Amino acid sequence: MSTVSDDPIVETDHHEEVSDQRQNLFDKLSRIDSLDVESAKVLDRHGRASRAWGWSAILQLAFQSLGVIYGDIGTSPLYVYARGTFALYSLICRYAKVGLIPSQQAEDADVSNFQLDLPTKRLKRASKLKSTLENSNFAKIFLLIITMLGTSMVIGDGVLTPCISVLSAVGGIREAKSSLSEGTIVWTSAAILVCLFMVQRFGTDKVGYTFAPIICIWFAFIGGIGVYNFIKFDPTVVKAINPNYIVDYFKRNKKDAWVSLGGVVLAITGTEAMFADVGHFTVRSVQISMCTVTYPALILAYTGQASFLRKHEDLVSDTFYKSIPNGIYWPMFVIAVAAAIIASQAMISGTFSIIQQSLALGCFPRVKVVHTSTKYEGQVYIPEVNYLLMLACVAVTAGFRTTQKIGNAYGIAVVFVMTLTSSLLVLIMIMIWKTSILLIIAYVIVIGSVELLYLSSVLYKFDQGGYLPLAFAAFIVTVMCIWSNVYQRKYHYELDHKVSPQKFKEIATNTCFSRIPGLAMFYSELVHGIPPIFKHYLENVSALHSVLVFVSIKSLPISKVPVEERFRFRRVEPRELYVFRCAARYGYTDVHNEGDGRPGCREKDDIASENGENMNENGGEISSNGWLEDVEMVEKAREAGVVHLVGENEVIAVKGAGIGKKILINYAYNFIKRNLRQTDKVFEIPHKRLLKVGMTYEL
Known part of the structure; x- marks a missing residue:
């Protein structure tokens, strides 16, 4: 909120209720220190830590994360032997002005979470890179497209993960019922996927608590079976920790060894979910669950399967189910199917998170984001995306029918995301962290070479299903580019046609406009000046409410405000x-x-009622009496009635525009807009108080 004077208000003896009102207002205005916010140790008025995470909450989140995040990487043993990007982009946008929309304001740097913890030593290469990015329109567009591509790959991952996990697990029933047809397995998998997407509406919080116990049992089973196989078949596989065997493997198999890397990468699929889902949990909770449960269980499982294969080299394609002791086959099958369902949850939740981020930065069409937890922030559900993911998963499962082709596609999606993320990370190391040049070179050589090696391997199987994530990405990037491009054009149009201060003064002194009781709130994404919707409104309605508020919805390149x-x-x-x-x-x-009932959230009307608390931030002392009069005026207007005015903007290409521009704006953009949520639905403005102002933008 805006800064106000901390001087105590002098009580007046002619109105006792005025004193009480002032005191209540100052209670609301208690300023929280920025350093406390940054360190997440804010104390409320009663001295409680309102934002700090206690160990009890961290352990609960760690337990939930087992069900939401680690189901994906945890079920990799099912199929291994058979075959986050926007946060980094936002970090770059915080440090350098590389955004394509001119909405930066100096006061945004005052937000506690906006401050960057940077080294004091300034290096020339950091300043040079920053200057290059800020002065090159090509660099800005290239950065945005790279970010969109990474986002699209994560969304594609959200489609492929449920397909391969569920299909692999259900396919294991052939060990006991060999007579079952491929079609039965495929449609059983499709039915399970539909059920999975139907429960997403209940939110990550409830889903996590439901799934976490099953994943704990899964990890206990695969770890225990791994120890059993390790002891029974060949304990000498422990020698595999010697990296010399890697060299020998490549010498012996040459091209076949390189091709096999596309299958090896499946062992680490699911690690990307940690970064895509980290907004749902705390970093500490993710670290605890990974180090104490997930990693040890996976190492034991893979070691046990390796021991089993030393004695059964002909069973590579069915290693997981063949290595299960006979007495526990059916319990393991049930747990495997349940775990595969849960594995899908990781990338579904991650997809919701990353779409929410891209939506905030104006790179994704308007969709409704539902906050599903009153206890933990950041856990969201997007109905339209959930429905589209479900249709895509069923289509891929029915179309590909086997895990082999899906596995090829899956590997490409995962490695692409990792490679693009590493590329953005190099920019951050140079420009923001100001890392030693030797460490940067070492990072590029070691990490870059490994990732490019894996990428070349998975691309080798492009024609064997590997084209699927690239096709997904091409479609999603096209949609994002169309929306982002026209979104920027709209913003610049409003900026060019905003109401000037001189014009506003003319309106203020014009006696033709009558004043009516009530409060009018005009919504816009324009942060500089008064939007053209106001002028258009007055041209059609010659009346002004007694109080006017122009609300600008602005997204900052930080995770939370x-x-x-x-x-x-x-x-x-x-x-x-x-x-x-x-x-x-x-x-x-x-x-x-x-209006979703979260702590800290308020109805739109409540925003209006607080205008008086913050209205005088522009210089000088706040006059107590004048300030109180303003508060009373705003409150009186609110009681008379609140009207929410939203621009119902139709965008068309300007006369004389080229065919490409007409297709982009008149057809592609408007088609997307017609089929997705409108502004009033996104922000849940009460319909009985909503007034849409139609206006045509010629872009």
Whole structure:
């Protein structure tokens, strides 16, 4: 929120209720220190740590993360032997002005989470790279496209993970029922996938608690079976920790060894879910669950399967189920199917998270984001995306029918995401972290060479199903590029046609406009000046409400904006018109829906009622009496009624535009817009108080 004077209000003896009102307002205005917010140790008025994570909460999240994050990598043993990007982009945007929309404001740097912990020593290469990015339009567009491509691959991963996990697990029933046809297994898998997507509406919180016990049992089973096989068949496989065997393997198999890397990469599929899902949990909780449960169980499982294969080299394609002791086959089959279902949850949740981030940065069409937990922030569900993912998963399962082709596609998606993420990380190491050049070179040589080696291997099987994630990515990137391009054009149009201060003064002094009781809130994404919707409204309605608030919905390149710093108010001159600007600032993991009952969220009307608390941030002492009068005026207008005005903008290509521009705007963009949510649905504005103002933008 805006900074106000901390001087105590002098009580007046002619109105006792005025004193109480002032005291209540100052209670609301208690300022939280920025350092406390940054360190997540904010104390509320009663001295409790309102934002710090206690060990009890961390351990609960660690337990949930087993069910949500590690189901994917945890079920890799099912099929291994048979065959996050926007956060980094936002970090770059925080440090360098590489965004394509000119919405930066100096006061945004005052948000606690916006501060960067940078080394004091400035290196020339960091400044040079920053300058290059800021001055090159090509570099800005290239960065955005790379980020979109990585995002698209994660979404494609969210389609492929459920397919390969469920199909692999269900296929294991052939060990006991060899008479079952391939079609039966495929459609059984499809039915399970439909059920999985149907429960997503209950949210990560409930799903995590439901799934975590099953994953714990799964890890216990595969770890225990791994120890059993290790002891029974060949304990000498422990020698595999010697890296010399890697060299020998490549010398012996040459091209076949290189091709096999595409299958080896499946062992680490699911690690990307840790980064895609980290917004649902805390870093500490993810570390605890990984180090104490997931990693030890996987190492034991793979070691046991290797021991089994030393004695049964002809059973490579069915290693997992063949290596299970006969007495526990059916319990293991049931747990495997359940774990495969849960494995899908990791990337589904991750897909919701990354789409929420891209939506906040204006790179994805408007969809409704539902916050599913009142206890933990960042856990979201997107109905439209969930429905489309379900259809895509069923189509891929029915179309490919086997895990071999899906595995080829899966490997390409995972390695592509890793390679693109590493590329962005190099920029951050140079420009923001100012890492030693020797370490950067070592990182590029070691990590870069390994990732490129794996990428070349998985691309070798492009025609064997590997084309699928690239096709997904091409489609999603096209949609994102169309939306982002027209979104930028719309923003620049509003910027060019905003109401000038001189024009606004003319409106204020025009006696043709009558004033009516009530409060009008104009919604816009324009953060500089008054949007053209206001002028268009006045041309059709010759009346102004007694109080006007221009609400700008703004996304900052940070993960979260503290609630107490989210709304920033300014008074617009002339004062007698009672006009205010409100910048509602959100991070890319913040949920915009204000009516969902979350702690810290408020109805739109409540935003209006707080105008008086923050309205005088522009210089000088706050006059107590004048401030109180403003509060009373706003409150009186709110009681008279609140109207929410939203621009129903139709965009068309300007006359004389080329055929490409007409296709982009008139057909592609408008088709996407017609089939997705409108602004009032996204922000859950009450329909009975909503007024849409139609306006045509010629772009």
